[in-house]
Amino acid sequence: MWPQPLNSTVQQMGTASSMLTQYDIEEVQEHCNNLFSQQEIVSLYERFCQLDRNAKGFISADEFLSVPEFAMNPLSQRLLKMLDGLNFKDFVAFLSAFSAKTSIHQKIELIFKVYDSDHNGKVSFKDMLEVLKDLSGSFMSDEQREEVLSQVLRDAGYSKDSYLTLDDFIKVLGQSDLKMDVEVPVD
Template sequence: MGNTSSMLTQYDIEEVQEHCNHAFSQQEIVSLYHRFCQLDRSGSGFISSDEFLSVPEFAVNPLSQRLLRMLDGLNFKEFVAFLSAFSSRTTLQQKIEFIFKVYDLEFNGKVSFNDIMSVLRDLTGSFMTEQQRQKALTHVFEEAGFSQDTSLSVADFIKVLGSSDLKMEVEVPVD
């Protein structure tokens, strides 16, 4: 499975399904494999940052640089596991854990007020002033029972977002 020029075996498909908690059907995994092979222009069995940035929708995403930290050098199994956060079969908790990783800039299991401000800057650009962002985020923190000095854990994220109607899904086209 490391060499993208080879085809997936039934064993490979089942192994990938198991690795991503059955977030995708076997047909979807085969489709994802074809897409992975298209992205892996070098044929190395891994997708580089530059190869990810060749996807126009990804390149224009305001969070693309944050996502690249999680993506650079993924093999096929890791690629599917990454995408599983966007599957309709993935639990809300798994989606929240994924979002937490995007916000955890230092990979230390903690998200600070400033980490969230940084993401908010990326998302809002010039549509909000720094003062508006600060006020909005302070309000959200206070409503959730946190202060600006609080470092949030993944459990805190789950507590805050766990009752939300979070929609984070993409459909995998099946050939």
């Protein structure tokens, strides 16, 4: 027997196929380490349903690119590799990295995944250079990017030949005042 929907807000969301039950909400909360309230999950579900235009149960790369803020992000192509085909639970888990309640360690894990595009557990100088190029565009020359990145690595005790692991990223970024917080609007 399935639990009843959370409240009338959930019932007003649309057809029966788009309703979340109390059980669904709690399951998603558990999946994202309780970083979102029940109201926030309902709001995220409404947004997920708006993005999932064909009601397939997952969001495609094209649907993500329909969000202007996402499409304009210089790292959107890298992020798409991580996001294409996410179901609702995984969508919320991904967004949990941007919660103010998320630990710095979890935020750094997401950053590491953006840099580690080949998913080998290591980030090379070349990987970092590619991200820096995405971020700086034509504002910096290749030589300037290499110089800046080389200096940052030297300052952190690494060289151009170093391969950084997640632990290295945590060591370098863990002391920073990293801000990656996004509020979930709740109606």
